[in-house]
Amino acid sequence: MGEFELIRHYFAAAACARAGGDVALGIGDDCALLTVPVGEQLTVSTDTLVAGVHFSDPCDPYLLGQRALAVSTSDLAGMGATPIGFTLALTIPSVDPDWLSEFARGLDTMAAGCDMRLIGGDTTRGPLSMTLTVFGRVPVGQALLRSGAQPGDLLCVGGALGDAAGALPIVLGEQQANTVEAAALLRRYWSPQPQLALGQALRGKATAALDISDGLLADCSHIATSSSVLLVVDQAKVPLSDSLLQFAGAEQALRCGLAGGDDYVLAFTLPADAFPLMQAEGWPIHAIGHVALGEGVRLVDAEGNLVSVSHRGYNHFTS
Amino acid sequence: MGEFELIRHYFAAAACARAGGDVALGIGDDCALLTVPVGEQLTVSTDTLVAGVHFSDPCDPYLLGQRALAVSTSDLAGMGATPIGFTLALTIPSVDPDWLSEFARGLDTMAAGCDMRLIGGDTTRGPLSMTLTVFGRVPVGQALLRSGAQPGDLLCVGGALGDAAGALPIVLGEQQANTVEAAALLRRYWSPQPQLALGQALRGKATAALDISDGLLADCSHIATSSSVLLVVDQAKVPLSDSLLQFAGAEQALRCGLAGGDDYVLAFTLPADAFPLMQAEGWPIHAIGHVALGEGVRLVDAEGNLVSVSHRGYNHFTS
CATH class of the missing domain: 3.30.1330.10 (PurM-like, N-terminal domain)
Structure with missing residues (x-):
C-alpha cells in the first residue's frame, strides 16, 4: 500500500x-x-x-x-x-x-x-x-436563489461584517497584534460559521440570498444583476463589531464591512413585512438597505446622498 | 470583471x-x-x-x-x-x-x-x-459495489486491456512512433470511453464491479478485499488488442494488460449463468478468471499453475 x-x-x-x-x-x-x-x-x-x-x-x-x-x-x-x-x-x-x-x-x-x-x-x-x-x-422550489429580489424588499445581512477582512493584515503577517479584539477578528477569519440555520429559516421568506464571499458590495451586485433590480445600501446601517471598530478605526472598519468577503455572512432580500417577524423569532438580522427599480448597487450615506465608491477605492463598482 | x-x-x-x-x-x-x-x-x-x-x-x-x-x-x-x-x-x-x-x-x-x-x-x-x-x-439497491463477489462467480472485463499503458512511453516522449498501431493506443490513452452502457446493463446481474484505474491486478485486489474472496486471474484469457501485441510484443503487452490502469475498462464478477446471456445480447465481455473461497488475487497460467507476479515486477501483489 x-x-x-x-x-x-x-x-x-x-x-x-x-x-x-x-x-x-x-x-x-x-x-x-x-x-x-x-x-x-x-x-x-x-x-x-x-x-x-x-x-x-x-x-x-x-x-x-x-x-x-x-x-x-x-x-x-x-x-x-x-x-x-x-x-x-x-x-x-x-x-x-x-x-x-x-x-x-x-x-x-x-x-x-x-x-x-x-x-x-x-x-x-x-x-x-x-x-x-x-x-x-x-x-423543491424552496432553494434561495439570487434572482428573486423585488423592488420594495429590504436588503438584509445576517450579522456584523468586515471582521475577517479586518484580521487580514495579521493573517498576512503585515501587522502584529495580541489584543482581545485581534483574537476575535482572527477567529472570524479562520473559523467562519456558515449560517446554515438562518438560511433554512429564510426558506419561503427571502426573495434572494447568497453568502458574502466577494464582499458586500460585490455580492449585492450579483443579486442586482440576477434579479434585474437596483440595490441601495445605506452605509450607516452596515453592522460593524466593536472589535473591528476598536482594532481598525471607524473608516477602515467600514471599508472592511463593505468590501471584505471572508466573513461568510448571508445577504438576502426580504419583503418588508417579513423582517419584524424574523426579528421577533430572535434572528440577529440587520436591514441595511432596500431594493428598487433600476440596476446595479448604490451606496448612500445617512442622509440618502450617493457615496462615490470609486473615491473610497472600490472603483470596480459603479453606482 | x-x-x-x-x-x-x-x-x-x-x-x-x-x-x-x-x-x-x-x-x-x-x-x-x-x-x-x-x-x-x-x-x-x-x-x-x-x-x-x-x-x-x-x-x-x-x-x-x-x-x-x-x-x-x-x-x-x-x-x-x-x-x-x-x-x-x-x-x-x-x-x-x-x-x-x-x-x-x-x-x-x-x-x-x-x-x-x-x-x-x-x-x-x-x-x-x-x-x-x-x-x-x-x-436504490442496484448500484454496482465492490463487495458482492461470490465464490463460483466468473471474473470478467469489458474489453481489451493494456492499450493505454502501451501508449505511455509515447505519451511520456520516451519513444517515437507514427504507426497505425501507435495511433490506436494513443487514442485509448487520451480518449478512454467510459463503459456507461455496460455498467447500466450489469445492474441486477454483476455481483461486484469497478472501473480499472489502478491496473487489473490491483483493482481485482480491491474487489477481493471488499468481498472477502479470492480472485483467480487466468493470464492466458486476458484480452489484448492486436495493436498492443504488434506494438509492444506479447510479453510487454501482457504486462500492460495486467498492470496498466489507464484504459478505464470495467472489471466485474458475474454468476456463471449470466455470462452467456450477456454475450448473447452482444456485450463484448470476456471471462478471465473466477471467484473462489480465500483472499487476495492469484494469477495462473493456462495450465492453472501459479504465476509468481513478484518475478514479473509486480511485487506489491501477493497471490
Whole structure:
C-alpha cells in the first residue's frame, strides 16, 4: 500500500467520515451514494483553495481545515440547504503525518459544527491545494436563489461584517497584534460559521440570498444583476463589531464591512413585512438597505446622498 | 470583471453547460440544483489530475479535457450509474485563451459522448491541476459495489486491456512512433470511453464491479478485499488488442494488460449463468478468471499453475 493510499485510509477513519444520515455509502467504492428524500433537490457547490493564493503557506493546518470546510459549506447556507456531506480532493507536496492529523482535526471540528460528513475524495501529490465539493438538500422550489429580489424588499445581512477582512493584515503577517479584539477578528477569519440555520429559516421568506464571499458590495451586485433590480445600501446601517471598530478605526472598519468577503455572512432580500417577524423569532438580522427599480448597487450615506465608491477605492463598482 | 470571472462566464457558455435533464439549476448561483428521480440514489465521485504527476505538461489541452472528464465519468460506469453532470475546479497558472478554448472543446466532446453536463465549479490561479466531481443516479439497491463477489462467480472485463499503458512511453516522449498501431493506443490513452452502457446493463446481474484505474491486478485486489474472496486471474484469457501485441510484443503487452490502469475498462464478477446471456445480447465481455473461497488475487497460467507476479515486477501483489 503506497503512502497516498494510506492517507485515504486515514481520512476514511476520521470522525467526520462516519456513515449515516443521507449518506447511504461513504468512502471506499467507485462512488459514494446519497439518498435525497422525496420532494427535495440536491444542492452542489465546489470551491478550490490554493496555497499562496487563498491562504498563506505555511499556516496552521488545524485552522486551514476548519476554514476550508466553512468556506464551502457557506454556499449551502446561501441556498437555504440542509447539509449532507462533502468530498475532499487534497493535493499535498509530501506526506507529513503531523500536518495531516491537524488538518483532519480541523475538518472534523467544522464538520461536527455543520453536521457534514466526508463522503469521498482523492489525495494526490503536487503543490498544496484543496477542492471541496459540498452537498445539501432543499425542498423543491424552496432553494434561495439570487434572482428573486423585488423592488420594495429590504436588503438584509445576517450579522456584523468586515471582521475577517479586518484580521487580514495579521493573517498576512503585515501587522502584529495580541489584543482581545485581534483574537476575535482572527477567529472570524479562520473559523467562519456558515449560517446554515438562518438560511433554512429564510426558506419561503427571502426573495434572494447568497453568502458574502466577494464582499458586500460585490455580492449585492450579483443579486442586482440576477434579479434585474437596483440595490441601495445605506452605509450607516452596515453592522460593524466593536472589535473591528476598536482594532481598525471607524473608516477602515467600514471599508472592511463593505468590501471584505471572508466573513461568510448571508445577504438576502426580504419583503418588508417579513423582517419584524424574523426579528421577533430572535434572528440577529440587520436591514441595511432596500431594493428598487433600476440596476446595479448604490451606496448612500445617512442622509440618502450617493457615496462615490470609486473615491473610497472600490472603483470596480459603479453606482 | 476580473479575468478569472470572465473564464467562469466562458465555461458557463460552453455547450456542455446547457441546462436540462436532471439539472434543475446549473452554473451561476451559490449551488447547482439536481433532481434525483424518486426511487434512485445519487452517485458521486471526485478525481484530481495534477500537471507533471497525472499528465505531462505541456500537453494537448483538447486531449487533456477529454481525458479528464473520461477518467472521472468512468467511476459512474463502475457503479452502473446513469450520468447526470459534473463540476470542474480548474487551477491554471495564467489565462491563455487558446489553451482554455481547446480544453473546453475537449470537455465538450467527451461530455456529449457521455451525456454529461457541466453544472458548476471554480477557476483559480495556481499550478495547473483540475478536480472533477461527477454525478450520476442509480435505482436504490442496484448500484454496482465492490463487495458482492461470490465464490463460483466468473471474473470478467469489458474489453481489451493494456492499450493505454502501451501508449505511455509515447505519451511520456520516451519513444517515437507514427504507426497505425501507435495511433490506436494513443487514442485509448487520451480518449478512454467510459463503459456507461455496460455498467447500466450489469445492474441486477454483476455481483461486484469497478472501473480499472489502478491496473487489473490491483483493482481485482480491491474487489477481493471488499468481498472477502479470492480472485483467480487466468493470464492466458486476458484480452489484448492486436495493436498492443504488434506494438509492444506479447510479453510487454501482457504486462500492460495486467498492470496498466489507464484504459478505464470495467472489471466485474458475474454468476456463471449470466455470462452467456450477456454475450448473447452482444456485450463484448470476456471471462478471465473466477471467484473462489480465500483472499487476495492469484494469477495462473493456462495450465492453472501459479504465476509468481513478484518475478514479473509486480511485487506489491501477493497471490
